[in-house]
Amino acid sequence: MENTIKVERAILNLTQGDLAEKIGVSRQTINSIEANRYVPSTVLALKLSKVFGKPVNDFFKLSEGD
Amino acid sequence: MNAKKIIKCERSKIEKWSQFQLNNHWKIKGIIFCFIIFVATIVLKFNEVNTEWVRFGFRKALLVGLLVIALSKEKTEDEMIVSLRAKSFRLAFILAVLYALIQPIVDVLVFNLLGKPISSSSFSYFQVLSFMLIIQIMFFEVLKRNR
Structure with missing residues (x-):
């Protein structure tokens, strides 16, 4: 799974800490998601979608191995 | 109680028990408790008070302390x-x-x-x-x- 959360975050001018606070997780969790070390749950993905104002498919993409 | 109700009851109970956790402040309490037990064990090792029941009690206490740390939330x-x-x-x-x-x-x-x-x-x-x-x-x- 690949994602463009870092880009979406930059568009909204949000820090990792700001985004983490908005969706109720820790800053390290946002960092891990951005680095593709952790795949978030559907609930978290939908929370991100709400913050970015875009469908989940716009910033999460399946990679070759998935 | 029919089979569906039993399954639902089992599922909800297991979900409830599996989510059991202690508050974050218990973590530091557990660490302090384990440390005290550890120091007391070493002290008693060199004293005549080192009886079987004291050792038994300390072992149980240490396990409880470790369990508290393991179950504490972040x-x-x-x-x-x-x-x-x-x-x-x-x-x-x-x-x-x-x-x-x-x-x-x-x-x-x-x-x-x-x-x-x-x-x-x-x-x-x-x-x-x-x-x-x-x-x-x-x-x-x-x-x-x-x-």
Whole structure:
């Protein structure tokens, strides 16, 4: 799974800490998601979608191995 | 009560029990408690008070302290922390079973190689449980630090 959360975050001018606070997780969790070390749950993905104002498919993409 | 109700009841009860955790402030209390027990064990080791029942009580207390640490929530208990905790419990469980299987063999090998007699209390529930809890806490902290 690949994602463009870092880009979406930059568009909204949000820090990792700001985004983490908005969706109720820790800053390290946002960092891990951005680095593709952790795949978030559907609930978290939908929370991100709400913050970015875009469908989940716009910033999460399946990679070759998935 | 029909089968569906029983299944629903079982599922909800298991879900409820599996989510049991202590508040974050219990973690520091558990650490202090374990430290006190550890120091007291060392002190009593060199005193005449070191009786069987004191040792028994201290072992139980140490296990309770370790369990409190293992069950305490983090300050931000998000889904990633839950996932890391599950990983650490899985690893600790597997390693504890392996430890329980291998340790008696090591005892026999030591006996055969060194001729050192195997003490009846050399392998106990305390060893396995404390090993499992320590491994869980250790793995969880390592996973958390490297997330």
